[in-house]
Amino acid sequence: MDNGAGSYRRFLSGDDEGIREIINAYYDGLAHYLNAYVNNMDDAEDMAEETIIVLATKKPKFSGKSSFKTWLYAIGRNLAIDFIRCRPQETEQLSEELAGSDGGYGDAEEIYIEQEERERLYQAMDSLKPDYRRVLQLKFYEGKDLQEISGLMGKTSAGTYHLFERAKKALRKKLEIAGNGGRL
Secondary structure (H helix, E strand, O other): OOHHHHHHHHHHOOOOHHHHHHHHHHHHHHHHHHHHHHOOHHHHHHHHHHHHHHHHHHOOOOOOOOOHHHHHHHHHHHHHHHHHHHOOOOHHHHHHHHHHOOOOHHHHHHHHHHHHHHHHHHHHHHOOOHHHHHHHHHHHHOOOOHHHHHHHHOOOHHHHHHHHHHHHHHHHHHHHHOOOOOOO
């Protein structure tokens, strides 16, 4: 086990110095990692703090199936995904994209259609079972292969493969209902 795991074990045993060591060792890297998700360093730092707060208050179990850093970053990533999902649609970004175009209606229409398709996909994803949502996010948004996903989700390779296939099928069905054709 790495130092983070040892520090966390000590913290769970009542030694507050363990959580300080985790903060000193991982906070900056975690914030930079989360910035890739939220595209705002202030929000990324908030997410990193929230990750440490989850460790300190909820005290999730570290199984040792991955490195402590991978486990910690996965907690932060999940918080960032929840943050992104709850964040209101950024109409400002769409306005900037439209303003930056050459003024042709084709560009504005393409941007609008892409936004609409993205919104339908997000709504369909949000309506899936949590495990389905998670496996699809790890595969499509984070580019993880099924072997990595197996480790992150604590499932066998075969179980992850079947979960992924069922998740794709469920998402296709949701998209077909929404009139998107169900293309994946």
